Amino acid sequence: MSKIRARLIVVLVVLCGFLTVAGAQPATAATPATPSTPSDSLWFDGTPLTVQNGRFTDGQGREVVLRGYNVSGETKLEENGGLPFASVADAQKSATALRALGGGNAVRFLLSWAHAEPVRGQVDTAYLAAVTGQMRAFLDAGIRVYPDFHQDLYSRYLFNSGSWYTGDGAPEWAVDAGSYSAESCGICLFWGQNITQNSAVTKASYDFWHNDYGLQDAFLTTARSTMAYLVQHLSDAEFAGVVGFDPYNEPYAGTYESGQSSRTWERDLLWPFYQKFRARMDAAGWQAKPALVEPNLFWNSNIGSQKQEGGLLDAGTLGSRYVFNTHFYDQKAISGILMWGKAGDGQYATDFGTVRDRASAAQSAALVSEFGHPLSGTVSDKAPTVLKAMYQALDSRQPGASWWSNPASSGPVLSGTQWQWDIYNGRHHELMNGNAGKVLTSGDAWNDEDLSAVRLDDSRTVTLRQDARLLDRLYPAATAGTTLAFTYEDRSRDGSTTLTWNPVPSSLPNVSRLVGSGQYGLLVWRSGSGTAPTELHLPASFPTSATTVVSDLGTAYAPPSYTASTPVGTAPEPGGTGSRRLLLTDTDSGVQHYALVTNGTTSTPSADLLSAARSELAAWAAAHF
Template sequence: MLPRPLRRAVMALVLLTPLLLVAPAAPAAPAQASEPAPRPQIAEGRVLDDLGRVLVLHGVNMVAKLDPYAPDELGFGRDDARFLARQGFTTVRLGLIWKAVEPQPGQYDDAYLARIRRTTRVLADHGIRTLLDFHQDLYHERFQGEGAPDWAVLDDGLPSQPQLGFPNNYFVNLGLNRAFDNFWANAAGPGGVGLQDRYAAAWAHVATFFRGTPGVLGIDVFNEPWPGTGWQLCINPLGCPTFDGRLEAFTQRVVDAVRAVDPATPVFYEPNVLFNNGVATLVTPTGTDLGFSFHDYCLTADLGLDAVGLPTGEDDPLCGTFDDLVWRNAASHIAGTGHAGLLTEFGATSDTAVLRDMVARAQAADVGWQYWAYCGCDDPTTTGPGAEQALVTDPAAPLRGDNIDRAKLRALVIPYAQAVAGTPSGSTYDRGTRTFTTGWDVARIGGGTFDAGARSRIVVPRPVYRDGYRVEATGARVVSRPGARVLVVAQRPGAREVRVTVTPR
């Protein structure tokens, strides 16, 4: 495997060049569904809770990429949920692996799903919403990755060579790219059933299984779709029409399969993976309660350029250029579709300047986020060693001392308006003075207004305000107890706008 700095440099060079040049099979019988649990709704580019309040969620990714592909196997449990809640985190993107869900064609492992559901319930007990994520990287273990079942690897006998690890195999591994080609073509697998048909049926089974599970934010259809053999045509800032057409058809297939069994749970879809680095997306599925799951990674973070006197991270203009493109494309896509944006991956770095910058970008856009990743956990497909990406080194160990990366926590943990009874008008946070200001008008997304007494929730994490905080509010009054981790304000009679400022005591 190439050294990590060289791997990232290769990807940066590949992606920078064009910028400079400027009938489905019936699914197996699903598990017996319980009554649907309340789900968020999506309207006008926003995620809304069951009271119609605008949700902005901060959280982490937790994905177990090695057999048995279950986070609880790694020690992730109630103490981790409690730790996350204490930091002010309110969401987790929780990985499921297709290989574990459907080990044999049309046969689903409900014992595995029950393990995932137990973790979801533990998180819900601590006020944390879960995004269920069918996660993959490099498609399958044969290609030094994870994701697809063995029976879904159709590589037409091409060699799984060369083996250069993540992410380099995407660019050079013949068998990997042919396997993706066959997946996007919905090639017939076992029993003559198309691979995408199997995949959509698996999601329908999972959606049915989780209908009665509280705290589910939504589902994430497919992590970081890779275009396959023709990937070179997609390194285009304006987008990749041919592949994005295939990706949209696939996404619609999954959306329709899920909606056939679950009309309420939000479905988040992803653009092709090169969106992460500034390529526009043309993927626009249709349906209700759709969300746009996107990623942003600074390709020049942690390349060691500071050792030779070159700027890195937040101060690197190349990093900023890619980030600007990602956020501009995301804003355009959200505005054009009305689908809610969620930054489901960023980070995988110990460069806290990069983390602070990304958190600030998301806050300015009123977009929620999920940091990559909660733990290293022997991750086989990441751009840095586990300790580099990890917020917690070992979930099975006590959550104290060197097991926690305090520098990352300081970069990620900020106050934010988490549930707003109105239409947000923007938030700012000054890290130097620890002053947080947020505001909204009382108009409901979708029409009407909130009544007097409507409550909004603002996360004021103790790591930021260890000695307490002061609140100044206009148009609302504080109804939470002094020093509460979640500040609750109630709308005053006659108010048209609300403004809240939090400062250290």
């Protein structure tokens, strides 16, 4: 087939159906930091997160930003019985690397309904025990967790042994109850087209949302039993690290009834389901934790023919009991034809701004629980720029070109978990749909996807497959007060090209000189009434010996270890993984503060340069806030 003909087919496919990610690039080796003694910091006080004033808030009253990964698509497979890992030891290895290499402080932890309830009405406690043990590995590493009952294409049991595609989610008995016709997607080049074009998938999804055969009731009962099990088998301190629960991955109606729209489906079927799930959370002992609810998965598609009205517009005020939880993939970039070039500065400012606005209107926090791009295949060359632009949009709604001139419009820093963190990438042994003649080993071993940021090398060491400068990022993990603006120039690479989308402007010559060609982040916040410090995650590329901080609270090159009397200091992250954080302590309330953090110099900057940079930043902050 000619390239032109192939591209025309892709365009037609995109315009008539859902195009999903498929896709990974050569590995970039990285070595985990040597684990250190876990920090006894009183700032990691074991209190759960709550939602207040549209932000995640910890027990010290600080705004919390969750950053991390989905753990993991392995749950979709059968090779390890619907678990993210083959063993607790592998989970521990993955958690340590996720902290030390990936800079994460949170994971979306995938669960399988099929394995939690393999027989109708009977919860498999052995599966729940294994889930709990693997989840504990992340909690013990100081990583917050939010579980997700995952599904794609409703269930693998809809697909025959010779099918091109597969699914995950519902158990076999749930499919048997529906007596669905043989699945077929017709001429489908991408697995996501099954969502709207495979009649078996659309009918099964329809039945679930209408509670036909009692399917939804059964799921809710199993969800309650799962949540109760976690309460009973995690310690109070461990359970405090559980953020909330994502009830259902990427919900879609299947088919709409006559006269029904995507918006009325959300109002009449999806939102009542979330209210029922919320009631099960309360009954299981999760009263203080939010439900992380997803709208119709097409509500924010960036392809017009796919986009449907939604976003839980008729749910009213979500408040503290729910979090607006959504996904974002650039389907134009994935198509290979609808976005010819690569992503650039501010590429997704509008898309992620829409997420901020919808959460704000619902008076709740926002979470982007999935985002990513294929790392192999014909569109993988776009991955470095697409991912950089997505992280940029999580940090601020302003492009780099306008951030310094209009920082007050940055909006809140969004929490997000990248798809995905699968240490078995390229080393799977999955019998697709149980077919011993179709053993999948490459990529993520699921519908030709290849999006994992990591893999195991030949020595079984966890190794990054993406630029560490992109993944291990500076971000405000906990802000003592209210975040006013944040930006981070990671200077990640696209091949041999260093991407710089937010250079320090020439109007700040001393700040520019201090940053040089290094990475930098700048946080502006208004202090609150608590006593805990502001915390920023320090990437491994910010060793203490090469980190410079310029703040109204003080300046420091190679900042000292934190003490209660140190306004600018460093400390280990909780969990003993070797990762580190910067702590900034103010002693006031309602006062504006700023802090520039950079690794741009390898020699001690002069006192005059630090003073001059501080003066420039003070004048800039006074003029723009």
